[in-house]
Structures are given as C-alpha cells and as structure tokens.
Amino acid sequence: MLDKLEYLIVLAAEKHFGRAAERLGITQPTLSAGIRQLEERLGATLVNRGSRFQGMTQEGERVLAWARRITDDVRTMREEIHTVRRGLSGHLRIGAIPTALAIVARLTTPFRSRHENVTFEVTSHTSAEIIAGVENFEIDVALTYLDDERLRRLDAYSLYSERYCLVTTRGSRFSDQESVTWEEVASVPLCLLSGTMQNRQILNRHLGAGGRRFTAVMESNSMIALLSQTRAAGAAGAATIMPFRSAAVLGLAEPMVAIPITEPDVSYRIGLVTARRDPRPPVVGAFWEEARLLTEL
CATH class of the missing domain: 3.40.190.10 (Periplasmic binding protein-like II)
Structure with missing residues (x-):
C-alpha cells in the first residue's frame, strides 16, 4: 500500500497523470491502476477524473495529508535503523x-x-x-x-x-557615501526581488513610506540575477538591495560596493x-x- 500512497503524493504534486508516471518511473496505466486500487481499499474516490486530472476530492485531500505523514514516518524509521547500524x-x-x-x-x-x-x-x-x-x-x-x-x-x-545595504558600482550615485537613507535609495533605479517574495513586500514598505515613489527596472526571484544586472549596468545603471550577511558571504568584488541603509535602520x-x-x-x-x-x- 505504501507505493500507492507515493503514487498519490506524486500525482498531487504534478497534477498530471503522464508527468507523475514519468517521475515515478512507471507507465501511466500502472499509475491509474494503482490509484484505483487505493480508492477501492479505502472505499472512497480520491481523484476527480475526466479526460485528464481535475484535482483531489475532499476525501482525497485528507488521504493525501495522511499519505505524506505515513511515507515520511517510514523514511524516518529507515533512517533510524540505518543510523544504528552505520552512523x-x-x-x-x-x-x-x-x-x-x-x-x-x-x-x-x-x-x-x-x-x-x-x-x-x-x-x-x-x-x-x-x-x-x-x-x-x-x-x-x-x-x-x-x-x-x-x-x-x-x-x-x-x-x-536581516539588515539591508544598497549594492551599486563605484562611480555611481551615492557610491562614495558611508550610508544612505531609504529616501535616497528610492530615487535610484532598482533591481528587486519579485513581488511574491516577502523581502520585496518589506522593501516596498520602506521604499514607499509616506507615499514615496520608486522604480523597479528589473524583477527576479534570484539575488544572483539582480547582482549580475547591477554589475553589468555599471555606474549609469541600476542598483539593488540585499542583506548585509548575504553580501558578506558572497564577497562582492570590485567594482561593486555595499552601502548601509539607515534612517530608519530596519531589521527582520x-x-x-x-x-x-x-x-x-x-x-x-x-x-x-x-x-x-x-x-x-
């Protein structure tokens, strides 16, 4: 039965019988038959079907939650046995x-x-x-x-x-200052994380405080992409905002510089x-x- 629970978990993740079967390394008929066997054993319809996958039923959602816990418990058991034997x-x-x-x-x-x-x-x-x-x-x-x-x-x-710094290139506006304010940062064309990110929502609050306007010339879900754009743009281009610790770990190289953002000094x-x-x-x-x-x- 464990393998059938894994079928259900992968199907819920892929939302497509063909992709789920490919990920599991089985044929689509084998996957469909396995889901039907699970439904018969539990006495409930778990998956809404038409010509394609149409989501989980209410019973299916509950079984899915149990399936995730059960399969992870089995994984934990196996790891404990392995740890006792081999470290x-x-x-x-x-x-x-x-x-x-x-x-x-x-x-x-x-x-x-x-x-x-x-x-x-x-x-x-x-x-x-x-x-x-x-x-x-x-x-x-x-x-x-x-x-x-x-x-x-x-x-x-x-x-x-997490505290923040403006990352820009030498020779750009504010690059020779020891610190910048959020108001000053808002006046620079910025490369920022995508709007779905909590970091972006945090930055929006501080950059846009008091109805201030700011411009995001590039958005991405990758800090590396933002840094690359900032570096390529040079002194006349955009800047980005990132946490101090991340900037320190990445070790920003010339001509990149990191300037603390103050007034206010915010942290999360x-x-x-x-x-x-x-x-x-x-x-x-x-x-x-x-x-x-x-x-x-």
Missing part, C-alpha cells in the same frame, strides 16, 4: 528564501565536516512556499522570516537579524523552521540541534 547518513532537503540562500553554506559546511555521509538539496522558495513545503514534508528544514503567524504550527528558532528576524514532530528523522534532528549551537553565521 548518521541520509539526504537533507533545505529550503530558503532567496535572501538567505547564501547563508545556508554556513550551516551545511560544519555539519558535513562531522557527518560526511549526509548529502543536501538546497532550493529557493517564497516564505509561503516554505511553510507549505515543511507542512507537507517536502522540505525538511528551512530558513525564512520568523515574523509570520503561520509559523505557530511549526518549530522555529531565530538565527540572525531570520530563523530555522521544521515540522513539529517527535521523533524527528535522525538527520533532521542532528542538523536542528547542531545549528542551534552555532554562535556566529
């Missing part, structure tokens, strides 16, 4: 908001130096996607903003505070989050506890 190993799925991606290495590097049989998958998401991914057991741990009511359903702790808490469960998968539990012991990121 800590496994694959850790880490999600991060774009502004925290550069910080992930500060966590994974010391962890892997102690546990060389652990591998990582790091993906970028919006804060909403992170919460959904953690709750659905598709993300093991994540770095995200902690000022979010939805995090009450998860375990979380603070890692650091970034932390690690994971699903609230006991026991945690061994790799997740070890990563969670060792990250908490770090004194500096």
Whole structure:
C-alpha cells in the first residue's frame, strides 16, 4: 500500500497523470491502476477524473495529508535503523528564501565536516512556499522570516537579524557615501526581488513610506540575477538591495560596493523552521540541534 500512497503524493504534486508516471518511473496505466486500487481499499474516490486530472476530492485531500505523514514516518524509521547500524547518513532537503540562500553554506559546511555521509538539496522558495513545503514534508528544514503567524504550527528558532545595504558600482550615485537613507535609495533605479517574495513586500514598505515613489527596472526571484544586472549596468545603471550577511558571504568584488541603509535602520528576524514532530528523522534532528549551537553565521 505504501507505493500507492507515493503514487498519490506524486500525482498531487504534478497534477498530471503522464508527468507523475514519468517521475515515478512507471507507465501511466500502472499509475491509474494503482490509484484505483487505493480508492477501492479505502472505499472512497480520491481523484476527480475526466479526460485528464481535475484535482483531489475532499476525501482525497485528507488521504493525501495522511499519505505524506505515513511515507515520511517510514523514511524516518529507515533512517533510524540505518543510523544504528552505520552512523548518521541520509539526504537533507533545505529550503530558503532567496535572501538567505547564501547563508545556508554556513550551516551545511560544519555539519558535513562531522557527518560526511549526509548529502543536501538546497532550493529557493517564497516564505509561503516554505511553510507549505515543511507542512507537507517536502522540505525538511528551512530558513525564512520568523515574523509570520503561520509559523505557530511549526518549530522555529531565530538565527540572525536581516539588515539591508544598497549594492551599486563605484562611480555611481551615492557610491562614495558611508550610508544612505531609504529616501535616497528610492530615487535610484532598482533591481528587486519579485513581488511574491516577502523581502520585496518589506522593501516596498520602506521604499514607499509616506507615499514615496520608486522604480523597479528589473524583477527576479534570484539575488544572483539582480547582482549580475547591477554589475553589468555599471555606474549609469541600476542598483539593488540585499542583506548585509548575504553580501558578506558572497564577497562582492570590485567594482561593486555595499552601502548601509539607515534612517530608519530596519531589521527582520531570520530563523530555522521544521515540522513539529517527535521523533524527528535522525538527520533532521542532528542538523536542528547542531545549528542551534552555532554562535556566529
């Protein structure tokens, strides 16, 4: 039955029988038959069908939630058995908001130096996607903003505070100043994260304070894309805004410069989050506890 639950999980993610079958490495008839067998065993219709996938039924949504938990519990059991026999190993799925991606290495590097049989998958998401991914057991741990009511359903702790700097090129406007105000930053053509990102919503509040207008000449869900555009544009082009820690980790090279944004000096808490469960998968539990012991990121 476990394999049929996995069929349902992948189908819900892909929303297409053909793509789900391809991802599972089976034929589409095998997938369809497996879903029907699951429905017969549970005595309920789980998937709305027509000529194509049309979504989950109400019963299907409930079974899907249980399927995710059951398959993750089985994964945890297997990892615990493996850990007893051979020590800590496994694959850790880490999600991060774009502004925290550069910080992930500060966590994974010391962890892997102690546990060389652990591998990582790091993906970028919006804060909403992170919460959904953690709750659905598709993300093991994540770095995200902690000022979010939805995090009450998860375990979380603070890692650091995100403060901001204007990143521009030497010779551009404000590049020789020791600091800039949000009003000054708003007067510069900017490359900013996409509007769906919580970081962008934060920046919108401060750049647009008091009805101030500002111009975003480029939007992206990647900080690297924003930095590349800023560097290519040169002194006459645009600038971007990024957290100080990310700028420090990336090590901005000439002709890029990072200038603190003050008046006001704003900060937002970034932390690690994971699903609230006991026991945690061994790799997740070890990563969670060792990250908490770090004194500096």
